[in-house]
Amino acid sequence: MANEKSGANLPRILVVDDETAIQRFLRTALSTGEFSLHHAESGHEALAAAATVRPDVILLDLGLPDLDGIEVIRRVREWSQVPIIVLSVREREDDKVEALDAGADDYLTKPFGVTELVARIRVALRRSLQQAPEPVYRVGGLEVDLSRRRVLTGGSEVQLTPTEYELLRLLVTHAGKVLTHRQILSQIWGVAYLEQPHVLRVNISNLRHKLEDDPSRPRYILTEPGVGYRLRADS
Template identity: 40%
Template sequence: MTHVLVIEDDSAIRSSLVRSLSERGHAVSSAANGLAGLQQALDQTPDVVLLDLGLPDLDGHSLLTMLRAVRDTPVIVVTARDDDPSVVAALDNGADDYVVKPFGMDQLQARIRAVLRRTGSGDADRVITVGALAVDPAARTASLDGAPLELTRREFDLLLHLARRPDEVVTKREILGEVWNLPYSGSERTVDVHLSWLRRKLGETAAHPRYLHSVRGVGLRLSAPQDTGTADGPATGEDATTAPEPGPAR
């Protein structure tokens, strides 16, 4: 059961969130101001925090900075502020996601699931193995055939996201939203470039994939090789193009 801490000063919104999240099977606690919320975050170690920016005692950005100094708890900012500076400041200060009021509970539930997957909370901390590929979310390390892989931050995040859903086709739009935290309308070329670098480090190509398979018009699938000689034939996705050499860690 996921423990959600709601830090929201509006009593009607707070009560609605507590009720709706509880109905969806979460354990929920709440606080009406920043200092009380910070204390609960320290005492209760929730799985995820829903944080309003417009609090009566502390600005939400300040609270986020204070929380990040002592906890790695995933934080989803839930606020009426929809201006770019507020969004950028929240993400730069350590927020894992940003939801603008009003919002639907189905959307918020999906955001909670996505953040928990992305940050490796709960059972997601276990080492994931797909064939000879091993991904450790807690240590943020990966190895292939026992040899460590030297991955940039984004390459690891991309590999982890796919490894958590082996044999499933994941769209590039979803990857943009959950790995890069970009709008679903962002450029899919970002995914293509990092995918090309990741393939290279896994010792495969788009024309001869072993683990990373492109599905034309749909997305990507991470699957264990059927045998060491498996090749799926010519690449059919956009990532078949040659990408530049990887630069500094992203």
């Protein structure tokens, strides 16, 4: 897995394809400064990258050396709604229907034009933003502005790690609702971490130390014993 181009504020595109020629073509087509490119050459690499890179769009070839692309789509859909655009030589209608039924958002048959590919990526990004409204969460002295990626306590900005921010963002979008340990682990770290609850406990502890006046008696991030966590919703 390789990071072809970095950019903190650029949409992250995960390219999943094991063909060298296609890799070069996509690298050239998408290295325009508009996207941050990441690459995986197998299904297992793709699943790991989907959890760690947290891409905004996945470009997925179906003919991978270890897992069929359809299986990759199904596994990603177990925990993520990231837009998936299939890029495949398979032209049969049944193949397209199977990919879309598995959870793909779009399907392009190889060969395809650069202009069309970029246009479809932009459409996928727009749809994703429309489906995920960015609220501002306020309770007590805590304010989380998801549209601006800002977290404040008592009016002062708090610096969070990317993982801490994604964890807080998940809690904010479900404020007042209990999220189970497994739900949080699958959403933030991926299904490979479902049996590693200590990872979640450590990050919750870190968040509380940054957000709570008294981390041992939290006011915002509340524990539901044996179940999970809930972000306080009332003021």
